[in-house]
Amino acid sequence: xxxxGVPSLAILRDAxxxxxxxxxxVAMRRVNPNTSGSIFDLLKELNIAPLPxxxxxxxxxxxxxxxxxxxxxxxxNWIKLEVIADDFTLMPDAIETIAAATKLVSEGFVxxxxxxxxxxxxxxxxxxxxAAIMPLGAPIGxxxxxxxxxxxxxxxxxxxxxxxxxxxxxTASDAALAMELGCDAVLLASAVTRAxxxxxxxxxxxxxxxxxxxxxxxxxxxxxxxxxxxxxERAEGPGTPDSASSSRxxxxxxxxxxxxxxx
Numbered sequence: 001x002x003x004x005g006v007p008s009l010a011i012l013r014d015a016x017x018x019x020x021x022x023x024x025x026v027a028m029r030r031v032n033p034n035t036s037g038s039i040f041d042l043l044k045e046l047n048i049a050p051l052p053x054x055x056x057x058x059x060x061x062x063x064x065x066x067x068x069x070x071x072x073x074x075x076x077n078w079i080k081l082e083v084i085a086d087d088f089t090l091m092p093d094a095i096e097t098i099a100a101a102t103k104l105v106s107e108g109f110v111x112x113x114x115x116x117x118x119x120x121x122x123x124x125x126x127x128x129x130x131a132a133i134m135p136l137g138a139p140i141g142x143x144x145x146x147x148x149x150x151x152x153x154x155x156x157x158x159x160x161x162x163x164x165x166x167x168x169x170x171t172a173s174d175a176a177l178a179m180e181l182g183c184d185a186v187l188l189a190s191a192v193t194r195a196x197x198x199x200x201x202x203x204x205x206x207x208x209x210x211x212x213x214x215x216x217x218x219x220x221x222x223x224x225x226x227x228x229x230x231x232x233e234r235a236e237g238p239g240t241p242d243s244a245s246s247s248r249x250x251x252x253x254x255x256x257x258x259x260x261x262x263x
Contacts, residue, residue, distance in 0.1 A: 001015070001016060001019055001021040001024050001025075001187070001188060001189060001192065001202070002024070002025045002187060002188065002189030002190075002193075003024060003025065003026055003027075003039055003189060003193070004027065004055075004141075004189045004190065004193065005141070005189060005190050005193040005194050006189075006193040006198075007193070009037075009039065009042055011193070011198050011199075012039070012042065012193070012198075013042055013046070014198065014199040014202075015192050015193065015198040015199050015201075015202040016042075016043075016046055016048060016202070017046065017199075018199040018200070018202040018203040018206070019192070019202035019203065019205060019206050020206050021048060022048060022049065023048065023049045023050075023051050024043055024048050024049070024050060024051065025050075025051045025052075025053045025080050025187065025189075026039060026040070026043075026050050026051065026052055026053065027053055027055035027056060028052045028053065028054070028055075028066055028069065028070045028073070029054070029055065029056040029057070029066055030055070030056065033073045033074060050074060050076075051078055051079075051080050051112070052066075052067070052070035052071075052073075052074055052076065052078070052079055052080070053079065053080035053081075053082050053114075054066040054067060054070075054079065054080070054081055054082050054083065054100075055082050056084075057082065057083050057084070057100075058083065058084060058085070058086075058093070058096070059083065059096055060083060060096045060097075060099035060100035060103065062083075063081060063082070063083045063096070063100040063104075064100055064103050064104060064107075067079040067081070067100075067104055067109060068107075071109070077108055077109050077110050078109070078110045078112070079104060079109050079110070079111055079112070080112045080114065080134070081097060081100055081101055081104065081111050081112065081113045081114060081130075082114040083096040083097045083100055083114075089139060090139055090140040090141075091116065091136075091139065092114055092115050092116055092136070094115070094116060094118075094121050097113060097114070097115060097125070098121075098124060098125065098128060101113050101125055101128050101129070101130050102128045102129075105128055105129035105130070110131045111129070111130045111131055111132075112130070112131060112132040112133075112134055112164065113125045113130045113132070113133060113134060114134045114136070114166050114167075115133060115134060115135055115136070116135065116136060117135045117136055117137070117147075117148050117151045117152060117155075118135075118151065119151055119154040119155045119158060119159075122135060122155050122158075122159055122163075123158060123159065126159055126160065126161050130161065131161060131162075132161055132162040132163070132164055132184075133155065133159055133161060133162075133163050133164070134163075134164045134165070134166035134187065135151075135152060135155060135163065135165060135166065136165075136166055136167040136168055137152075137165050137166075137167060137168030137169060137174065137178065138167065138168025139167065139168060140167045140168070140190075141167075141190045142167075142168055142170075143168070143169070143170030143171075143190065143191060144168050144170065145168060145169065145170055145171075145173075145174040145177070146165070146168065146174060146177055146178060146181070147168070149177065149181055152165070152178070152181045152182070152183065153181050153182065156181065156182030156183070162184040162185065163182065163183045163184055164183060164184060164185045164186065164187055165178035165183045165185075165186045165187070166186075166187045167187075169186060169188045169191045169205075170191055171191060171201075171204075172201075172204040172205055172207070172208035173208065174191070175188065175191075175205050175208040175209050175212065176208040176209070176211055176212035176215070177212065178212065179208075179209055179211075179212025179213045179215070179216055180212045180215050180216050180220070181216070182216055185209070186205075186209060188205060191205070192205060
């Protein structure tokens, strides 16, 4: 889970417990880890690992510096890389993201890269050494769900590292779909923190993620243009007209076989 948009730490606490999340992102440019009673104290109390992110960065240089400061403050090499292009779309800047990822990987960071829903770009981020790819489903905070599910499927086919759907989730069905498409996890914030009942939505998300993952592992049936009956077209079994006819045909065939000359 993310922490953006949460009304209070008390509400966030209830939501985190309900979601049973094991890791929570924190925007390092917007919080002070040394402040008493901060979100870091809450995460420590709940035994949830903080994942620092570079939210609010617009260049590779800003993102790298933020990651370096986060490593020093939290003693972790993990970083969620987020470099946005502008304040209007909050879309990732592909060029700056790749540049930052390349630098951070060379410095020993475990980089989880926020990116567009572009399979080609995802492949390039994997190639430079990112530990996970985090494609958006829709713009941050929009709640529009997964606008291009086919691209997520394409990513799953060609990307070997974990895929974590990031941004755009509005409700539990969006989270379930992400997992059904083959994502390894989802990151969500606004869908929970801005819900009418955040803790209840967090619980719904937990079940959605579990259900979606099970559905993916189970394997869905192929999609068809036309109907296909799930029951046999004709009744089969002892006592049915078809089974009696079939038995007579089989018996006649056996008689014919016995009467035929052997060569």
